[in-house]
Amino acid sequence: MTNLKTYHNLDSNDSLAHFRKEFIHQENEIYLDGNSLGKLPRETEKKLNEVLIYQWGNRLIRSWNENWLDLPKKIAGKYSKLLNVKKNEVIIGESTSVRLYQIVYSLLLTDIYPKQLGTDILNFPTDNYILEGINKKFSLQNVNLIKYSQEIFADLNLLKDQIKRKPGIYCLSLVTYKSSFLYPMKDLNMWAEKFKSIIVWDLSHAIGAIDIDLKSSAAKICIGCSYKYMNGGPGAPAFMFIKNELQKKLFNPIQGWFGHKKPFNFDLNYIPDDGINRFSVGTPPVLSLFAMETGIDITLQAGIKSIRKKSLLQTEFFIKHLKNRLVPLGYNLESPQEKSKRGAHITISHKFSWQICQALIKGNNNGFKIIPDFRPPNFLRFGISPLYNRFEDLYIVIRRLEDIVASKEYLNFSTEKIKVT
Numbered sequence: 001m002t003n004l005k006t007y008h009n010l011d012s013n014d015s016l017a018h019f020r021k022e023f024i025h026q027e028n029e030i031y032l033d034g035n036s037l038g039k040l041p042r043e044t045e046k047k048l049n050e051v052l053i054y055q056w057g058n059r060l061i062r063s064w065n066e067n068w069l070d071l072p073k074k075i076a077g078k079y080s081k082l083l084n085v086k087k088n089e090v091i092i093g094e095s096t097s098v099r100l101y102q103i104v105y106s107l108l109l110t111d112i113y114p115k116q117l118g119t120d121i122l123n124f125p126t127d128n129y130i131l132e133g134i135n136k137k138f139s140l141q142n143v144n145l146i147k148y149s150q151e152i153f154a155d156l157n158l159l160k161d162q163i164k165r166k167p168g169i170y171c172l173s174l175v176t177y178k179s180s181f182l183y184p185m186k187d188l189n190m191w192a193e194k195f196k197s198i199i200v201w202d203l204s205h206a207i208g209a210i211d212i213d214l215k216s217s218a219a220k221i222c223i224g225c226s227y228k229y230m231n232g233g234p235g236a237p238a239f240m241f242i243k244n245e246l247q248k249k250l251f252n253p254i255q256g257w258f259g260h261k262k263p264f265n266f267d268l269n270y271i272p273d274d275g276i277n278r279f280s281v282g283t284p285p286v287l288s289l290f291a292m293e294t295g296i297d298i299t300l301q302a303g304i305k306s307i308r309k310k311s312l313l314q315t316e317f318f319i320k321h322l323k324n325r326l327v328p329l330g331y332n333l334e335s336p337q338e339k340s341k342r343g344a345h346i347t348i349s350h351k352f353s354w355q356i357c358q359a360l361i362k363g364n365n366n367g368f369k370i371i372p373d374f375r376p377p378n379f380l381r382f383g384i385s386p387l388y389n390r391f392e393d394l395y396i397v398i399r400r401l402e403d404i405v406a407s408k409e410y411l412n413f414s415t416e417k418i419k420v421t
């Protein structure tokens with residue numbers, strides 16, 4: 001059996017290790033939920049204090065011209081670098097759910113793609129709810145909800161066949177929230193194109209963890225949140241990418257004044273802005289925008305290729321020891337083993353997952369509290385963030401998972417669920 005202590009070498013050879021000190025940590029706690037809500041960067045705390053006290057407290061309305069009005073564009077510029085697209089192809093604001101609504105609605109107002117909506121069962125539920133809602137409004141054929149025989153992999157042949165048979169507007173999560181399955185983006189975009197379809201990619205579980213090059217992957221529209229691996233803070237504004245060629249053909253179904261060509265003329269007629277900014281709606285959430293800026297700065301500094309490289313080493317480390325030490329105790333891997341097919345979180349299951357999850361969070365007397373999350377029916381997800389998680393953290397988690405089952409400690413915990421799991 002491999003010695004788990006190899007973590008020591010891996011940590012000392014880690015070129016990203018110094019980024020850990022950019023974040024706030026709690027003593028004796030291992031946070032492995034970066035795929036749900038990323039950690040607070042130290043700089044964000046400082047920046048928000050200055051914005052609150054000086055820009056809001058002192059400069060008040062003058063701050064719009066001094067610092068606030070151009071903030072969404074400034075941050076969009078940084079996201080465009082990360083995604084390798086042009087500055088004027090990204091917009092920041094709203095939530096992922098709202099962006100999906102806007103963009104699908106907007107596509108349906110054109111004749112560019114057949115009016116058939118589709119997704120698959122691996123997608124995050126909000127995406128499906130949004131599609132269903134729009135579908136009703138436009139009285140279309142049923143949403144093509146593609147079902148696979150299991151929850152880990154997409155059956156790519158089935159997916160392609162469905163796009164071919166029912167071409168239209170599809171929405172997929174590049175990395176799936178439950179199992180961390182990673183789709184071959186370029187291949188599917190080319191396929192969709194061939195059959196006059198478009199895939200709107202939800203990058204929420206991928207951005208900040210996967211090296212996504214939207215230019216070379218032939219993507220046309222993407223949306224996603226910035227509060228997971230991007231460490232933008234709870235409810236941080238979403239980002240949306242629309243390829244230049246498409247922008248002028250699309251109109252915002254929510255015609256708010258910030259999407260107007262000249263909002264401060266207070267014109268009674270709505271004239272949409274020329275570019276992607278026509279998808280703005282109302283006043284930007286200034287505090288949230290400032291809160292999300294350090295996250296993207298750190299990611300750019302670290303370099304997404306290095307982040308992905310470390311992420312793959314970490315997930316590999318976790319899977320290897322899971323197989324050796326935990327599978328004999330009834331744990332199963334619920335994420336793809338093949339590295340080109342997985343994102344940055346690892347999902348495992350056990351008959352007693354919920355109780356094990358509570359034991360991890362509570363911690364034992366002299367050990368660490370470990371924070372993963374739980375998704376029904378029995379999935380435990382470990383969101384491993386290369387910017388602040390160490391290999392040592394993973395070593396401790398493996399040992400603790402082993403211990404909780406071997407000692408039957410999980411029996412001390414209730415089977416009853418709480419609201420946010």
Ligand SMILES: Cc1ncc(COP(=O)(O)O)c(C=O)c1O
Nearest residue numbers: 095096097124173177202204225
């Ligand atoms: C893939 C995906 N899409 C969308 C969302 C949620 O979007 P919103 O920011 O609108 O709540 C999540 C949340 O975890 C997600 O994982």
